[in-house]
Amino acid sequence: MSASPLLQLLDVSRVLAGRAVVAELNLQLDRGHVLGLLGVNGAGKSTTLRMIAGVLAPSSGQVRIAGEDLCEQPQTAGRQLGYLPEQVPLYPELRVSEYLDFCANLHGLRGVAAARAVAAVTERCNLGDVRRRLLGNLSKGFQQRVGIAQAIVHDPALIVLDEPASGLDPVQAASIRALVRELGREHAVILSTHLLPDVQACCDRVAILHQGRLRHDGPLQALAESGALRVVTSASLDETKWKTLTCVHSAEFADGAWRIRLASDATPAQLAQAIVSAGWGLNEMRDDDAGLEQIFLRIASAESTREAA
């Protein structure tokens, strides 16, 4: 039991209306990790998450939660799972506390245990002030938070969040991301998004889905390390000038800044010093977080050119 990963997708495929929406997907996830499922609209993210949540049965393949097949043991597997669908499943006529009570009961919590769980999740998701309000009268941000509260109220091992930060303002999105990061410490979290900042802010692993197939699966850390530096100078430069610096491996200009890849033994400090001593005027220098974006765009565009051909 303990040897099997918390979430395991084995060759999962799903055909909808004659089209393979998800094809031969293999994925694993354990506690303490946040996996970002990235893809353009229609890539099959939501379908994948719905299969993980047991709302949709796979056409073929298996979804296993803690070693149990979700289709054969929906009850036991379902207990370990918290799911926030793309459309937050709220009853607008209920109050926040009533709704969370219901969700706790629905997942098998009773009496004192349920009351304690609801109190804890209300605190955790900052819902104390709106506890008595009707769900239908809440703002989108609060509704989304109630949706997350609903998914974690029974303290599931696996939390499945479908676009948790969509349609929120930047402040709300940031607080949701912080919450997801916190959840990722004790639980396994899988979230889907088409927003790169979401992934960069709260995931430690990223899986890129395109046209139903898994095109990339790896830790976010590796992407960041392979990333370059983003440098803005006051002097206008060209590539050959950059090449004169020994610590520069390659340089390219994009979006009003230089993307500098360092030579293997060079440090960012050396580059900064070199720029200053060359008198180019260093205005800005930071990690270029476009590594993920590059991979994402490459995967998305490669496919569209193939389609066009």
Next chain:
Amino acid sequence: MSRVLARNELRRLFVQPLAWAVLAAVLGMLAYFFLLSLQAFLAVMPKLAGNAAAPGVTDLVALPLLRAIASLLLLVVPLLGMRTLAGERQAGTLPLLLASGLGDARIVLGKFAGLLTFLAVLIALALAMPFSLDLGTTLDLGRLFAAAFGLFLFAAALAAIAVCVSSYAQQPVVAAIVALALNLVLWMLDAGARYEGITSSFINYLALPSHLEPFLHGIVATVDMGYFVLVAAVALTLGARRLGTLRMQP
């Protein structure tokens, strides 16, 4: 687990105006009907006095009221039950139930139990009117209880049909119309046969009134109980199967 769902269903019914409006309208109509038949009874009472075989207040006031309740249930249950599953689908809340690991049968049972509890409250409130006559006169209580029991089983069959249809429909309104049509078909199924004088063929067995009438006459027969239980069981099984197919083909 189904109890949790039933309680939630009931709570959601009572925090919305529909249930209250239905309660008010149904009880208002029944009260008017009750008072009219009571007045009519008082008018004919002197003629009936002295005749031992003449029908009493149970026959002339209470039972017509119970028949009226049955006819109103035909219309009202589809309205109350239309949202049970179609509403969840429309509002996008069905995934919450499907992902809870509750199982399709329990989801359907929970919805059914919630609706039936509400109907039981409605029937109990309506029955308070004829039972109140017991304060001033003597009622045939055995017969009234049998009729109330039959009415409850009748409501259970209608509730199961409403939940089943609601699982198939995408919109609550469609569910209400289809459930109403089904109810009316089952209500009038043997009307033609009866007109021709056929009263004990298979088509009579299929119709709702042939099983409700015995209860109203104080006869609690296994065959009639079996019929209502069977209708409910078939409808709920179909509903649960439908949820299963929803997981396969949303």
